[in-house]
Amino acid sequence: MLSRRIIVWVLSSGIGVAGAFGTVAAFGTTVEKYAVDLNFGLLDIIINNFFFLFLAYAALAWIWLDYILKTKFLPE
Secondary structure, three states: OHHHHHHHHHHHHHHHHHHHHHHHHHOOOOHHHHOOOOOOOHHHHHOOHHHHHHHHHHHHHHHHHHHHHOOOOOOO
């Protein structure tokens, strides 16, 4: 069960990164142009459009991988 849960986290993170970069590339822009520059240091990473795009893809993949691999992170 632990190995399946690790697989869910790793795969969903990978899908999130690939999906975010793919979306940015599909619109013909760069991550730097897509990001919000607030000059808050580490907070820039958290308050960032690219981060939210990554989070959306990763969450969607996480839900389906949880269902497919039956890791039961989410209650039924």
